[in-house]
Amino acid sequence: xxxxxxxxxxxxxxxxxxxxxxxxxxxxxxxxxxxxxxxxxxxxxxxxxxxxxxxxxxxxxxxxxxxxxxxxxxxxxxxxxxxxxxxxxxxxxxxxxxxxxxxxxxxxxxxxxxxxxxxxxxxxxxxxxxxxxxxxxxxxxxxxxxxxxxxxxxxxxxxxxxxxxxxxxxxxxxxxxxxxxxxxxxxxxxxxxxxxxxxxxxxxxxxxxxxxxxxxxxxxxxxxxxxxxxxxxxxxxxxxxxxxxxxxxxxxxxxxxxxxxxxxxxxxxxxxxxxxxxxxxxxxxxxxxxxxxxxxxxxxxxxxxxxxxxxxxxxxxxxxxxxxxxxxxxxxxxxxxxxxxxxxxxxxxxxxxxxxxxxxxxxxxxxxxxxxxxxxxxxxxxxxxxxxxxxxxxxxxxxxxxxxxxxxxxx
Numbered sequence: 410x411x412x413x414x415x416x417x418x419x420x421x422x423x424x425x426x427x428x429x430x431x432x433x434x435x436x437x438x439x440x441x442x443x444x445x446x447x448x449x450x451x452x453x454x455x456x457x458x459x460x461x462x463x464x465x466x467x468x469x470x471x472x473x474x475x476x477x478x479x480x481x482x483x484x485x486x487x488x489x490x491x492x493x494x495x496x497x498x499x500x501x502x503x504x505x506x507x508x509x510x511x512x513x514x515x516x517x518x519x520x521x522x523x524x525x526x527x528x529x530x531x532x533x534x535x536x537x538x539x540x541x542x543x544x545x546x547x548x549x550x551x552x553x554x555x556x557x558x559x560x561x562x563x564x565x566x567x568x569x570x571x572x573x574x575x576x577x578x579x580x581x582x583x584x585x586x587x588x589x590x591x592x593x594x595x596x597x598x599x600x601x602x603x604x605x606x607x608x609x610x611x612x613x614x615x616x617x618x619x620x621x622x623x624x625x626x627x628x629x630x631x632x633x634x635x636x637x638x639x640x641x642x643x644x645x646x647x648x649x650x651x652x653x654x655x656x657x658x659x660x661x662x663x664x665x666x667x668x669x670x671x672x673x674x675x676x677x678x679x680x681x682x683x684x685x686x687x688x689x690x691x692x693x694x695x696x697x698x699x700x701x702x703x704x705x706x707x708x709x710x711x712x713x714x715x716x717x718x719x720x721x722x723x724x725x726x727x728x729x730x731x732x733x734x735x736x737x738x739x740x741x742x743x744x745x746x747x748x749x750x751x752x753x754x755x756x757x758x759x760x761x762x763x764x765x766x767x768x769x770x771x772x773x774x775x776x777x778x779x780x781x782x783x784x785x786x787x788x789x790x791x792x793x794x795x796x797x798x799x800x801x802x803x804x805x806x807x808x809x810x811x812x813x814x815x816x817x818x819x820x
Contacts, residue, residue, distance in 0.1 A: 434484060452508060479516070483535055519561065526607070547609060646784065664710060664803065672739060789805035
């Protein structure tokens with residue numbers, strides 16, 4: 410067998426790829442759309458996209474200009490309003506918006522009304538059709554979601570389909586026993602029992618033969634019954650909760666303390682963010698899973714004795730920008746007590762959008778290769794990966810690179 414250095418690159422991927430964004434006019438989806446168009450037309454550089462850099466860039470990924478986007482949205486706000494807001498707050502450039510106006514109009518026309526999670530009913534800017542769909546029984550909701558995906562696949566003549574879940578954080582729910590078994594889950598659906606919207610979207614994606622990416626802290630395909638359905642159908646999926654900022658730093662720095670045998674006594678984190686994500690997370694019931702995901706990485710990497718805390722506050726004037734301030738109190742040789750303090754400020758959507766595009770390409774590659782089940786090679790993209798074995802970011806990246814080498818050897 411030839412060495413990795415002499416392996417020929419896999420043959421290019423020439424398929425037309427359909428990507429369905431749930432939360433299609435939100436800030437992340439808006440940045441993903443304009444970023445994709447900018448990349449396709451050579452208007453921007455692929456900064457932040459790991460799949461365009463060695464050792465991943467020679468894998469048979471879908472080309473950016475082969476990807477067509479559609480999606481579901483529950484808000485009445487149009488794409489142009491979301492884009493204008495991101496221009497005002499220095500995330501998107503007006504020139505890019507102007508250069509891609511025709512493509513934006515076509516994308517906006519492909520967006521369909523989504524379904525609501527139960528607690529979303531009181532939101533002020535809902536599409537009336539989304540409220541109607543939200544009142545349907547679960548099997549009826551799955552039917553309308555499936556019809557939208559099938560129509561998109563036929564109309565756009567796509568060869569494969571990836572569904573990416575980018576909707577707002579759901580309120581925490583007590584796990585139900587039927588979540589753990591596919592047969593019981595199907596019986597619950599038939600009986601009209603409530604299921605988190607994120608899991609209905611995942612189930613609908615698998616019914617449609619699509620790969621599924623959950624970029625949110627919502628349960629999605631992490632329910633054992635839904636994961637079983639994906640495996641039964643031979644389909645790949647990944648998640649949960651995109652790792653873009655503070656947790657990215659935690660999972661990079663915490664292994665350093667462990668490797669140097671420095672004893673971390675406390676790791677305090679405080680987050681301020683604006684936009685819809687921040688507004689939604691101001692509801693304690695919705696912040697539960699997000700805080701858990703940000704906190705548990707430290708306990709896995711540093712041990713349960715570390716005192717840790719994560720605070721999240723909504724600051725409307727920050728808009729799409731977020732700031733995280735962390736204080737690490739640690740003990741060194743001879744009992745000397747020391748500290749590390751850092752502040753991270755970034756655009757939430759500009760950090761997330763390239764990860765979404767990377768995950769789309771990785772999920773499509775897994776789909777084309779016939780891989781089934783959770784994609785452990787994507788663990789480095791998530792705060793709470795469904796599989797992968799560790800929260801150590803560099804170890805996760807090495808697993809992604811090992812996966813890339815396996816793909817090369819098998820082509």
